[in-house]
Amino acid sequence: MKSFFQLLILFTIFLFPSLLSATTLSVAERLELNQQHVADMLAHPEVLVTASGLGYQEITAGTGARPSELSSVQVYYHGRLLTGQTFDKQLAPDEPLEFILHQVISGWQEGLQLMREGGTARLHIPPELAYGAHGVPGVPGVPPFSFLVFDIELIRVSGFRRD
Template identity: 40%
Template structure:
């Protein structure tokens, strides 16, 4: 009798496990269309020029340099991504970094939402973000208000 009870419990557990509800809700996030104000873009361009940085200007107001484009498909606003990154202030000091960190792209700052989809898995990009596409006018976690931020990001995978 114990064999049948154990077998029945295992069968119920396997059936219940196979029937667990997964989140199949379609992503309703919309791509970012926010543009940085002209004054922020001008200040960022001064930084880029003064430091002789070779970077591409994006119409939304940030600059970027792709070190490696990666291969395969690129993430969308609905993607979950795993990255290695370093965040720096324009004075060169590091305010944040992480390795093997996963995020829902729609949960990140606007500059990441706009910049990370420029590369595919295995790619690497440096983003130069004006305040309105980063943390804006609020000081947070050692980042002064209205800071231009520089992120070096390796997109290790799209999950």
């Protein structure tokens, strides 16, 4: 039992602060990380950077319809911060999330309209197309001024579509 407490104390003193600092950044550090990420996106020819600042990286080309803002879509997704911390993903791995495209953040609206049904992509969403200066409180939450990275598979498009 004594060794368990010794390990707990070592974790608390040495490991926990380093894990916390890896995911808890000051606003200035987050903004600097965002700038570096934009530079990295611009340096990679496979990432299309749109006029709004969205980074779109097609992983697998789809062959179906493209959604419009009024389309209902089904997706699998995984969202993380630039630190690598997962902050969101669909709850059940076998149940895609379904929503009308105009009901989500601007980065998803723009990025999903670049995809075709059956395709997968990575969206690099700057704070102004996501949750901006407010972030999303909670555990794990999205801190203010967070750049978000989503891996998305567009399963189905219904309703008004662009072909």
